[in-house]
Amino acid sequence: MSSYAITGASKGIGREFVRQLAADTNNTVLAIVRDLKSPGISELASNHPNLHVIKGDVTDPKSILEAASAAAAITGGKLDVLIHNSNAVDLATAFSNPTQLPFDAQATRAIFEPSLSTGVYGGIWTTNAFLPLIEKGVQKKIVHISSAMADLELIKKTGVSYSVPYSVSKAGVNVQVTKYAAELAPKGIKVLALSPGWVDTWEGEKPPQLLQANEIMLKQFQAVEPELKGQIQPEESVRKSLQVIARLDSETSGLLLSHNGNNTRWF
Ligand SMILES: NC(=O)c1ccc[n+]([C@@H]2O[C@H](COP(=O)([O-])OP(=O)(O)OC[C@H]3O[C@@H](n4cnc5c(N)ncnc54)[C@H](OP(=O)(O)O)[C@@H]3O)[C@@H](O)[C@H]2O)c1
Known part of the structure; x- marks a missing residue:
């Protein structure tokens, strides 16, 4: 019997982690959401x-500490696997290149804020809040959902120059993961940054701008993977990601790996 906590579980990849893990009745699954009434998760x-x-906002230290207390009350104070999946971006500037960012300190901070708050600061607060539970768990695994958009080689080869705050935040996440792995190795705790692939998590009909953006990205991604046809579904991403998490050990702790289990095939 294993226990899992997943942040950002209201939709997309987070909810699919919850769906696949809860399908095994031997698992105890804790879905951390900002809104307890999120329709997808309450139905599940x-x-x-x-x-x-469980209610929890990773951008609010008090809220995520309360979520960890609520989790401990359910599991008897222990947790096997924490998956920090929450993410937010400033959509208005998601496709801006670095040279297009404003010469305005307040505006620049505001553009970076959603990604840094969820990924970097949220990653620290969530990890630290759940650490006492992980220390008492059997598997002792902490996974931060990252992105290949922070892989330097991939940026160079594909020419993806936009998505600056998101990629910078995920690069920070990757460094934090390695720092945590270094600190927590003596306690037998493994920490992984995991890129879930290019996944279709849009709910409902895609607006024309998004379809156009996806076409551009597909062409760029094909520079490294000519056979790539498009986004994968959450089911495939999570199924493969769970296999990578199952194999996580002291050797792979601290790395950024893809859902394919390596750092060469990102799609
Ligand atoms: N989709 C892809 O192609 C792709 C590729 C690479 C990496 N990833 C990574 O995979 C993860 C999931 O992506 P996704 O596509 O499933 O994203 P998504 O559909 O946008 O879902 C993001 C989740 O994060 C939650 N969230 C946002 N702000 C939050 C906050 N302040 N506190 C707590 N939760 C918050 C959202 O909850 P609310 O409903 O409360 O807003 C939602 O459940 C992210 O880390 C993303 O960067 C995705």
Whole structure:
């Protein structure tokens, strides 16, 4: 019997982690969401007695500490695997190149804020809040969902010059993961940055701008993977990611790996 906590579980990849993990009735699954009424997750919870939905905002230290306390009350103070998946971006500037960012300190900070708050600061607060539970767990694994958009080789080869705050935040996440891995290795705790692939998590019909952006990205990504046809579905991303998490050990702790289990094939 294993226990898992997943942040950002209301939709997309986070909710798919919850769906696949809760399908095994031997697992105890803790879905951390900002809004307990998020329709996708409350519907799942009503069909799975082993799934518990907990309120928690990773950008608020008090809120995520309370979420960890609520989790401890359910699991008896222990947790096997923490998956920090939450992410937010400033959509208005997501496709800006670095030279287009404003010469305005306040505006620049505001553009970086959602990504840094969820990925970098949120990653620290979530990890530190759940660490006492992980220390008492059996598997002792902490996973931060990162992105190949922070892989320097991939940026160079594909020419993806936009998505600056998101990529910078994920690069920070990757460094933090290695720092945590170095600190926590003596306690037998493994920490991984995991890129889930290029995944279609848009809900509903895609607006024309998004379809156009996806076309541009596909052409750029094909520079490294000519056979790539498009985004994968959350089911495939999470199924493969869970295999990578299952294999996580002291050798791979501290690395950024893709859902394919390596740092060469990102799609
Ligand atoms: N999709 C891809 O192609 C792709 C590729 C590489 C990496 N990733 C990474 O995979 C992860 C999941 O991506 P996704 O596509 O599934 O994203 P998504 O559909 O946008 O979902 C993001 C999740 O983060 C939550 N979130 C946002 N702000 C939050 C906050 N302040 N506190 C707590 N939760 C918050 C959202 O919850 P609310 O409903 O409360 O807003 C939502 O559940 C992210 O870390 C992303 O960077 C995705």
